[in-house]
Amino acid sequence: MSGLIALLDDVAAIAKVAASSVDDVVAQATKASAKAAGAVIDDAAVSPKYVSGFKADRELPIIWRITKGSLKNKLLYLLPAGLALSAFAPWAIAPLLMLGGAYLCFEGAEKVANVLGWGHGHEDYPHKEETIENPAALEEEKAQGAIKTDFILSAEIMTISLAAIPVSNFWMEAATLATVAVMITVAVYGSVALIVKMDDIGLAMANKGRLSPTRAVGRGLVHGMPGFLRLLTGVGTAAMLWVGGSIIIHGLEEIGVAGPAHVIHDIAYAIGHAMPESFVGFTEWLSKAAIDGVLGLGLGLLFIPLGEKIVTPIWRRVFSK
Template identity: 85%
Template sequence: MSGLIALFDDVAAIAKVAASSVDDVIGQATKASAKAAGAVIDDAAVTPKYVAGFKAERELPIIWRITKGSLRNKLLFLLPAGLALSAFAPWAIAPLLMLGGAYLCFEGAEKVAHVLGWSHGHEDHPGKEKVVENPASLEEEKIKGAIKTDFILSAEIMTISLAAIPESSFWMEAATLAGVALIITVAVYGSVALIVKMDDVGLAMANGSRLAPLRAIGRGLVRGMPGFLKGLTIVGTAAMLWVGGSIIVHGLEELGIAGPAHVIHDAAYAVGHAVPAGWTGFTEWLVKAAIDGVLGLVLGMLLIPLGEKIITPIWRRVFAK
């Protein structure tokens, strides 16, 4: 009997360790996902355009296929690549992260420049074929384009997440990155599905509800969605510039160039301690985020000629067909 009780004690202990490990994985995955906020918000802001123009009954199937492609990008390609990088070339993580940060700055600055009329952004470019396709072919092209775009953003998300994971065992890193992939994908494409169908929900409420308040809410949803999507794009752009600038500053610090990080920290500290005590932490974060965002915008603006004149034409030529 004593042996059986000891066995139960051992099983209970193993179960506690397993539960603790699961909690650790979920906690680390959640924190790492939060670090990738800029790319995540931009992903959610960009994706709805891929279902624009299709019949309502095709919207969710298209999003589901993009979701599966996104998971395939993260779990089959980027996760093994990230683990290999961590195991065999950890020195390369900071430079790659800075490269991804520069990409975020470029993307964010290009959106700003497009609004100001200084850049064509992602509009149709000269020489792009304009072919009237049947709906099935068009749907396939849209899905392929969305999954390609997702791969770029997912690579940035996974790299940021990998850098945010505390040093741990191979399996802990693998489980955490897998958790990040699932959390981010569900959050992004679940949100996209809600956003895309919200106007349909509003229309159904406006036309089918017997209660006047519900009809009013439905009309408000229909009228408010264009503004909401525009606001989401603005927030996504600001987040990209903030995160991109922050990555560059942190990367420079990792490479031994700590001056910019110290200047930003001192400025945020000075402003934060000039306001009432209850607002100190928030003010410090806000000032730091604002400075990082401005730096990201400046860097992105400098990168626009390089991106539009050299990198983008090469990319289009390589992936033309």
């Protein structure tokens, strides 16, 4: 009997260690996911356009296909690549992060420029006027295009998350990155599915609701979704510029150029401590985020000619078929 009790004690101890490890993985994954907020929000803002124009009964199957492609991008390609970087070339993480930050700045600034009428964005795509009559072929094209776009955003998310994970053993990093991949994919495409079906839900409530308040809420959903999507796009753009700018500033600090980070910190500190004590922390954070966003916008505007004249044509040439 004493041996059985000892065995049960050992099992309980192992279970506690395992539970603690799971808690650590989830906690680290949550923190790492938060660091990738800009790319995540932009992913959620961009994705609904890929089901635009399809019949309602095809929207969720397309989103599910994109979701599976996103998980494949993250788990089969980007996760092993990230672990290999961490193990064999940790020095490359900061430059890759800065490259991802530059891309976020470029994308965000390009959207701002398009709104202001300063650029054409991707409207000059040589095949954009081509129409595909076969619905199945069009669905295939849209899904593949979404998965390719997701690969870029997923690469940023996984790289940012990798840099945010505390130094630990291989298996902890692997478990944390895998958890990040699943958490973010479920959150993004679950939100996208809800967004694209929200107008259908609202329409059903407006037409079939038994109570007047139910019908009123349904009409509100139908009329409010276009504005909500515009708001989501605006928030995504602002988040991209903020995160992209902060990544580049932090990357410069990592490679020994700490001047910009110190200047931004001092300005944010001065602004924050000019406010009442209860608002100091929030004001300091908001000031730093605003400065990072403005710098991200400025850098992005400088990157637009490079992206539109060199990077985008090369990308299209490689992946157009």
